[in-house]
Amino acid sequence: MTCTLHITAALRAGITYLRHSYCTRPFKVANIREDRAALQLPLVIMSASPGMLDGDVYHWKIEVEAGAHLLLQTQSYQRLFTMQQGAHQRIDVEVASGAALHYLPHPTVPQAAAVFEGHTHIHLQENAHLLWSEIITCGRKLNGEVFAFTRFHSTTEVRWKNKLVLRENTWLEPQRWSLPGMGQLETYTHQASLFCFDEQLDMNALADALHEMFAMEERIATGVSRTAHHGLMLRFLGQGGEQLQTMIARAAALVAGMREGVNILK
Amino acid sequence: MQAYLLSLLQLTDPALPVGGFSHSAGLETYVQQGLVHNTASADAWIRNMLAANLAYNDAAFMSLAFDAASQGLDALLPLDEQCTALKTARELREASNKLGLRLIKIFRQLQPSPVAEAYEKAIRLKEAAGHYCIAFGVYAYTLGIPKSDAISAFYYNAAAGMVTNCVKLVPLGQLDGQQLLFHLQPLIRELTIATLQPEPALLGRCNAGFDIRSMQHERLYSRLYMS
Numbered sequence: 001m002t003c004t005l006h007i008t009a010a011l012r013a014g015i016t017y018l019r020h021s022y023c024t025r026p027f028k029v030a031n032i033r034e035d036r037a038a039l040q041l042p043l044v045i046m047s048a049s050p051g052m053l054d055g056d057v058y059h060w061k062i063e064v065e066a067g068a069h070l071l072l073q074t075q076s077y078q079r080l081f082t083m084q085q086g087a088h089q090r091i092d093v094e095v096a097s098g099a100a101l102h103y104l105p106h107p108t109v110p111q112a113a114a115v116f117e118g119h120t121h122i123h124l125q126e127n128a129h130l131l132w133s134e135i136i137t138c139g140r141k142l143n144g145e146v147f148a149f150t151r152f153h154s155t156t157e158v159r160w161k162n163k164l165v166l167r168e169n170t171w172l173e174p175q176r177w178s179l180p181g182m183g184q185l186e187t188y189t190h191q192a193s194l195f196c197f198d199e200q201l202d203m204n205a206l207a208d209a210l211h212e213m214f215a216m217e218e219r220i221a222t223g224v225s226r227t228a229h230h231g232l233m234l235r236f237l238g239q240g241g242e243q244l245q246t247m248i249a250r251a252a253a254l255v256a257g258m259r260e261g262v263n264i265l266k
Numbered sequence: 267m268q269a270y271l272l273s274l275l276q277l278t279d280p281a282l283p284v285g286g287f288s289h290s291a292g293l294e295t296y297v298q299q300g301l302v303h304n305t306a307s308a309d310a311w312i313r314n315m316l317a318a319n320l321a322y323n324d325a326a327f328m329s330l331a332f333d334a335a336s337q338g339l340d341a342l343l344p345l346d347e348q349c350t351a352l353k354t355a356r357e358l359r360e361a362s363n364k365l366g367l368r369l370i371k372i373f374r375q376l377q378p379s380p381v382a383e384a385y386e387k388a389i390r391l392k393e394a395a396g397h398y399c400i401a402f403g404v405y406a407y408t409l410g411i412p413k414s415d416a417i418s419a420f421y422y423n424a425a426a427g428m429v430t431n432c433v434k435l436v437p438l439g440q441l442d443g444q445q446l447l448f449h450l451q452p453l454i455r456e457l458t459i460a461t462l463q464p465e466p467a468l469l470g471r472c473n474a475g476f477d478i479r480s481m482q483h484e485r486l487y488s489r490l491y492m493s
Contacts, residue, residue, distance in 0.1 A: 153467070157351075167351040169322075169470040182301070183314045183476035191474045195354075211485060223481025225356045228395070233354040235478050 001056055003027060008063040009041050009070040016041035016068040040069040051079025052087035060091045064099040074105040086115030093122040100129035104252055107135035107241035110149035118154040130197045131255055133248045137241045138189035146189055147174040165229040188237035192244040194251055197231045206258055210234055210251055273409040278423040284368040289361045290431045290491035292480035297435045305442050308432040312425060320424055321457050322471035324399040326464035328420050331403025332413050339384040346394040352470040355480035357493035365398035379408040418458045425450050
């Protein structure tokens with residue numbers, strides 16, 4: 001089944017609103033803004049499907065127009081069910097000049113024999129702010145399903161004014177590489193990444209603050225570094241989806257706080 | 267003797283002064299954290315670096331740069347851009363840039379190459395970042411080295427560097443190091459064939475563990491290496 005989602009957030013009198021929203025089954029978009037005066041628009045992408053089934057094709061388009069600020073969330077974990085051919089996902093994102101987008105979705109759970117291919121293309125214009133994360137689990141771990149999926153392949157490309165500034169190519173195939181092996185997930189089962197692009201933020205200070213935040217966490221492996229251009233990458237290896245979701249949320253809150261000029265460390 | 271053999275030996279000589287000896291590519295973190303602590307774990311680290319990382323990253327880009335070199339700078343620039351975008355750990359990116367520039371500075375004195383000169387100019391003008399694997403591919407092509415030999419030598423040079431670092435850091439005995447290196451030959455032969463035509467979809471495959479340990483290296487309390 002081909003499932004489409006198209007969202008456009010725009011700015012009106014300093015407040016971000018949902019200018020355009022179109023989606024087909026199983027998606028729905030819910031505006032969860034409680035404070036009508038809040039400048040940012042928080043949206044939840046809801047899905048009536050428990051996850052991606054064999055042959056599913058998701059095509060999302062997310063546009064944030066100049067100056068707007070969209071906080072995009074998901075409703076639940078994205079399950080990838082047992083498949084023969086596989087499921088495909090394509091996400092196209094445009095963040096216009098001076099606009100901001102936060103997308104911190106729930107973890108993806110590739111269950112036994114799942115086959116997934118996803119491609120995300122993000123275009124940033126001048127002074128666009130982006131915070132984007134991905135959490136990939138080993139499967140239904142509590143059911144004893146650890147790396148039982150067939151293939152998980154996800155690429156993410158970020159272009160800043162047409163220049164490629166970040167490329168991620170996550171290709172997990174347990175039959176091909178030993179995922180618990182050295183340099184892979186090592187002794188862990190879950191992985192997460194969060195990257196941030198912002199021309200105004202002091203990325204060195206942000207990297208230091210993120211390092212401080214997670215330095216004492218013993219049950220995860222954390223790495224933070226400056227990417228090329230004006231980006232920052234934070235990576236985790238851990239043991240659970242919820243655990244890494246919490247870490248990502250803490251990191252995102254720190255970035256948001258820094259962006260608002262609030263030093264929440266003090 | 268093949269005419270290119272001596273050029274190939276010089277290009278891949280671990281003693282070539284590009285500064286490779288000052289980079290551990292994250293190994294220093296692995297050793298300090300006790301993850302690489304003996305011959306077996308050193309062997310596992312090297313094998314995974316070669317087969318899960320280099321095969322889809324630096325060695326694959328070297329192979330693509332070798333082909334692109336005949337087409338000129340315009341074919342190299344997208345590879346350079348992609349290489350920069352993929353290396354999210356700062357020290358690995360900077361190591362690649364530093365080694366690349368030094369390689370060009372050495373070989374421009376030895377072997378005229380319009381495409382290498384154009385690449386160097388692009389680096390100077392900040393149109394390219396400059397990467398060791400790309401410069402290596404360009405010079406291997408320019409020096410008339412057959413592609414498969416260039417790829418094998420690229421892997422061998424990387425493996426020899428990793429073995430030297432393991433001997434120093436773990437530490438391992440000199441003979442243990444040479445045993446490791448010798449027994450990597452079948453893997454290098456296998457990877458050479460696979461790298462002749464890198465699989466496009468796998469290009470730049472991320473190795474989360476290697477990346478994280480390289481990122482952690484930036485903040486190690488005591489460091490002997492720059493990466």
